[in-house]
Amino acid sequence: MIKNKQELKIESDFAKSAKIVLHNGDTAEFVKTIPDNSVKLIITSPPYNVGKSYEKKQDIHKYLEWHKPIIKELVRILHPEGSICWQVGNYVDKGEIFPLDIFYYEIFKQHGLKLRNRIVWHFGHGLHARKRFSGRYETLLWFTKSDNYTFNLDPIRVPSKYPNKKYFKGDKKGEISGNPLGKNPSDFWEAIYQEWEKEIWEIPNVKSNHPEKTIHPCQFPVELVERCVLALTDNDDWIYDPYAGVGSALIAGIKNDRKVIGSEKEKEYVDISKKRIVSLMNGELKLRPMGKPIYDPKRTAKENSQAQLRSYANNQ
Numbered sequence: 001m002i003k004n005k006q007e008l009k010i011e012s013d014f015a016k017s018a019k020i021v022l023h024n025g026d027t028a029e030f031v032k033t034i035p036d037n038s039v040k041l042i043i044t045s046p047p048y049n050v051g052k053s054y055e056k057k058q059d060i061h062k063y064l065e066w067h068k069p070i071i072k073e074l075v076r077i078l079h080p081e082g083s084i085c086w087q088v089g090n091y092v093d094k095g096e097i098f099p100l101d102i103f104y105y106e107i108f109k110q111h112g113l114k115l116r117n118r119i120v121w122h123f124g125h126g127l128h129a130r131k132r133f134s135g136r137y138e139t140l141l142w143f144t145k146s147d148n149y150t151f152n153l154d155p156i157r158v159p160s161k162y163p164n165k166k167y168f169k170g171d172k173k174g175e176i177s178g179n180p181l182g183k184n185p186s187d188f189w190e191a192i193y194q195e196w197e198k199e200i201w202e203i204p205n206v207k208s209n210h211p212e213k214t215i216h217p218c219q220f221p222v223e224l225v226e227r228c229v230l231a232l233t234d235n236d237d238w239i240y241d242p243y244a245g246v247g248s249a250l251i252a253g254i255k256n257d258r259k260v261i262g263s264e265k266e267k268e269y270v271d272i273s274k275k276r277i278v279s280l281m282n283g284e285l286k287l288r289p290m291g292k293p294i295y296d297p298k299r300t301a302k303e304n305s306q307a308q309l310r311s312y313a314n315n316q
């Protein structure tokens with residue numbers, strides 16, 4: 001819970017003494033104002049060049065050339081023990097797909113970054129393709145700047161499938177074999193998007209708006225960013241989202257007592273971010289709790305709420 005609201009002033013330009021920086025402008029210029037080796041986690045979903053309302057579709061090679069100097073700056077500001085999480089999908093041209101992570105991988109490698117995971121985000125719904133298999137996942141490339149990097153596994157463990165499983169032979173026979181805090185969440189992340197896209201929340205079989213949804217067409221669920229924030233940073237570290245949209249990464253950071261920076265060119269989204277941050281500070285922002293199980297239409301209402309209670313208990 002946010003304790004000292006006074007501390008949490010939203011600055012529009014970078015200052016070392018700030019806790020929250022949200023800049024309305026072009027990332028290519030703003031990033032130059034952030035000091036070397038200062039940001040522990042850069043997490044973002046950059047524009048995919050697919051012609052969304054906030055971008056103009058251009059040739060993929062031109063698009064990547066535009067991004068190269070920005071990535072160079074991002075590597076400059078990244079803390080030696082820090083991470084970059086780059087979430088992308090496909091660029092599509094006349095039915096041909098270009099998985100953007102393949103192209104971005106080369107650019108990050110040229111800067112000496114090391115890939116630790118290629119996380120697959122699977123979602124169950126979306127447009128049905130007619131001349132290829134329907135796309136149902138995107139990826140998040142997690143790179144580190146060095147071999148000595150922050151990785152906190154305990155805060156992001158998820159409930160084990162068989163928590164009471166015991167050793168059946170040897171010295172530890174009869175003892176619980178798994179970690180009581182749960183298991184590693186792996187590099188395959190399901191959850192959320194199914195619910196996000198179907199806009200199902202809490203009440204089985206009743207459609208209602210997801211509690212976090214704003215007018216932004218491709219908003220991050222805060223819960224997904226939180227997993228990276230908790231694993232890859234410590235309290236008081238800086239987190240930066242260079243394409244901040246409506247501020248989901250900033251919210252995940254502030255909620256967990258990190259210092260945050262965001263830059264976003266659309267004023268409308270910056271204004272929404274500010275409102276969401278203020279509402280978080282006032283304890284009024286509706287967020288989907290981290291680890292809440294996905295609503296399963298095959299389960300009864302009672303089974304769904306029992307699954308939810310189990311997950312809350314596991315998160316205490």
Ligand SMILES: C[S@@+](CC[C@H](N)C(=O)[O-])C[C@H]1O[C@@H](n2cnc3c(N)ncnc32)[C@H](O)[C@@H]1O
Pocket residue numbers: 025026027028044045046047048054055216218219220221242243244245246247248249263264265266269
């Ligand atoms: C995929 S969205 C990110 C959404 C964000 N993750 C969220 O949860 O709201 C990409 C964002 O990048 C912004 N953007 C595109 N080009 C930009 C630039 N040159 N400088 C700053 N922001 C830019 C777009 O306006 C858009 O909001």
